[in-house]
Amino acid sequence: MSSGIVLVDKPGGMTSHDVVARTRRLAGTRKVGHAGTLDPMATGLLILGLNSATRLLTYVVGLDKEYTATIVLGADTTTDDAEGETLTVASPAAISAVTEAAIAAGITALSGDILQVPSSVSAIKVNGERAYARVRAGETVELKSRPVTISAFEVLETRRGEDRIELDVRVECSTGTYIRALARDLGAGLGVGGHLSALRRTRIGPFMVGDAASLEDLAPAQQLIASASAAAMLFPTVTLDAQRAVDLGHGKRIGLEGFPETSGPIAALAPGGRLIGLVSAGSTTARCIVNFPTDAAAEDSPEGPAQS
Structure with missing residues (x-):
């Protein structure tokens, strides 16, 4: 199998490592790595490197990224997404009091160069152990804020209900940005709580999800982009x-x-x-x-x- 990269459109419900394992079997090589983990809930672009092209992945990881996502305003969760346990739920009155102007102001405050506290269930290491492992073990983990750049944060569609507001959004951001944290912080700023219910990565640097193969159609030898x-x-x-x-x-x-x-x-x-x-x-x-x-x-x- 020649060296190169393969673009995969990861389905929901699978880990990034699951995709790597399948690609290893299909490509007949152990030398497969990925650039940038996607949570099992998330879908979208995963870039894989095969053989010596794994050495390119260090440079791919640091590229800017684009996502589409659905933010739910009205409740926050332990994981800042829909897979966590609900912590607080806003009243219908509090939900109805959230105006379009307030949402727009909240998004503006989370745009540009900001300091972001990553989700406590992230893969960031704390004293040599992943933060999410410490959280699952019952520890309270407080991560330090880090600078990130949100170059685009726009609402594509708004759906209002009695107990929630759902925002379909598009985000362009620097590497290291947590979209779950944007949902959490937007909800917190509006006083109603927020979490992520859907996430799709659509771009990494110059690589687009529209050029990626689905997992069902994955054939690394045919879809390989030469090093x-x-x-x-x-x-x-x-x-x-x-x-x-x-x-x-x-x-x-x-x-x-x-x-x-x-x-x-x-x-x-x-x-x-x-x-x-x-x-x-x-x-x-x-x-x-x-x-x-x-x-x-x-x-x-x-x-x-x-x-x-």
């Missing part, structure tokens, strides 16, 4: 001559002829188009920061850090 093509969607590229390609593959520094001017990583390609590595350009030479061995060599290499 070089994936890298070209993420970074500027340079095609090296044969000698510099060999030198870079052997870990040597190479000259900068033909290199684009950029401060970030550059994807270096062999004359035939194969991805050799990601390089960092200095003032006179470039060095490899991540190498991508041929698939034959990758078979004998240890699994990368992005494995699931």
Whole structure:
């Protein structure tokens, strides 16, 4: 099986690891990892790396993301989503008092550069253990706020009932943002509580869920995006001559002829188009920061850090 990435539209009710396990069986390789966990309740785009392309996933994880979601105003839960136990329920009078203007103001307050306290049932580690594991063990976990950027937060549709208001929303955000926490904080700010009832990831960086395969139609060999093509969607590229390609593959520094001017990583390609590595350009030479061995060599290499 060649190296590359596969876009999967994860169904609800499955963990991200379930999707990885199925892909390993279909692709016939253990070297499969994913970029960015989706909760079992969530659906949408999951990016998988196969073989040496798992080394690209570190860079995919940090990309901005887009989601569509349904926020329920009128109750908060232990998990900030519909799978948790209900903590408080707002009265019908409190629900009816929530105006469209108040909702809009609450969304504005949660837009732009904000400090967000992640959900206590997140996968963030606290003293070496996942926060959600501590919560399930009966502990009270208080996580520190962290800076995130909400570049878009818009209401697509509003449905009002006697005991709740449901908002279908679209969110574009930086990595590390918890949409459940946005639902929680919007409800708290309006004084009625809030939680998430549906979540779908529609984009990660340049990768769209519309280009992803359903799990039923997943055939990794046919849907594989080659490592070089994936890298070209993420970074500027340079095609090296044969000698510099060999030198870079052997870990040597190479000259900068033909290199684009950029401060970030550059994807270096062999004359035939194969991805050799990601390089960092200095003032006179470039060095490899991540190498991508041929698939034959990758078979004998240890699994990368992005494995699931």
